[in-house]
């Protein structure tokens with residue numbers, strides 16, 4: 001099934017009980033796909049188009065978009081954000097809205113992560129059809145209906161609008177900076193841990209899981225790995241696999257109605273680094289590279305976890321003596337304002353409730369063999385993952401971010417406090433193994 005067929009599928013009878021419906025009208029991924037834009041706009045009866053880009057993405061594709069529209073005599077207003085890398089914050093949203101030409105009836109954004117997030121917000125506020133011309137296969141937010149934003153200094157996922165059409169022009173995508181191509185691959189590597197943890201969560205807590213959605217993501221991630229080496233030479237098949245994979249990941253989240261199919265513990269490493277960067281100006285990296293680093297760390301811990309024998313009395317003693325107050329103050333010291341949200345969400349969800357823990361522990365002890373089977377089935381073998389990182393010169397542990405090994409352990413422990421999602425660090429807390437040095441030293 002092609003991606004275009006997949007999005008037109010209205011999957012009413014999935015065995016998971018949910019209706020899987022795509023929010024996209026179309027995805028066009030091919031060489032010179034940008035030339036299709038005037039024809040696509042015609043389908044939406046566009047009289048005048050509002051184009052958003054930044055200084056970099058205007059050069060990469062915005063100029064060509066304007067040229068094709070001018071040639072097809074489609075009226076447009078182009079706003080180039082006067083920055084090479086706009087931030088996903090109030091200023092950028094304000095700037096885009098204040099320059100919006102209200103006589104336009106379709107919005108086209110030209111860019112990747114931030115520009116797409118801004119375009120989705122503008123299209124949502126203006127209530128107009130929205131298209132994204134992608135300039136880099138670097139993030140999996142293309143097909144989602146939320147925007148990843150910094151609001152009041154905090155990282156949030158803001159409800160916005162899913163694009164009507166995604167245009168992935170391979171001639172443009174393959175010329176994206178190599179670092180962004182690697183970041184896209186990194187975001188796709190996340191899917192191995194994400195699906196593994198979705199299944200573990202389903203096993204331990206009985207949460208919703210859909211094998212059909214998981215299989216889509218699994219397939220997309222495997223295609224990326226098969227072609228990965230080609231990224232270094234900007235091989236078209238490799239770039240296409242990553243871009244398609246990122247779009248499929250977004251679709252999968254749409255289908256499931258949750259972010260489970262695309263993000264797990266590795267994304268929380270990334271969130272925690274981003275939050276430190278926002279609060280304290282600490283170093284950060286591209287989202288996909290941070291996720292890649294979190295993925296490799298998690299894969300190493302999972303590898304060791306496979307050889308562990310759960311110990312009920314150790315687990316019960318650990319959680320009974322766990323000092324929530326002390327832990328919360330460590331969160332506040334290291335994540336500032338961001339910690340308040342983590343703590344209040346945790347309190348609301350009774351994250352450290354001992355009765356709930358006991359119930360989960362019983363389930364873990366009963367299902368331990370199944371959990372190990374899931375890890376074996378879903379994760380990339382560690383040797384394969386490490387070889388891939390070496391071959392592609394991916395930042396093993398996003399270099400600067402992981403230099404302080406003790407702090408890296410703290411980041412890992414804090415991943416369980418970001419949301420209620422059941423992930424590796426939650427499992428280790430439940431097992432009473434979250435301070436186990438032999439596990440942590442492999443991070």
Ligand SMILES: [Zn+2]
Nearest residue numbers: 014016210212
């Ligand atoms: Zn399903």
Ligand SMILES: [Zn+2]
Nearest residue numbers: 140187267291
């Ligand atoms: Zn991601």
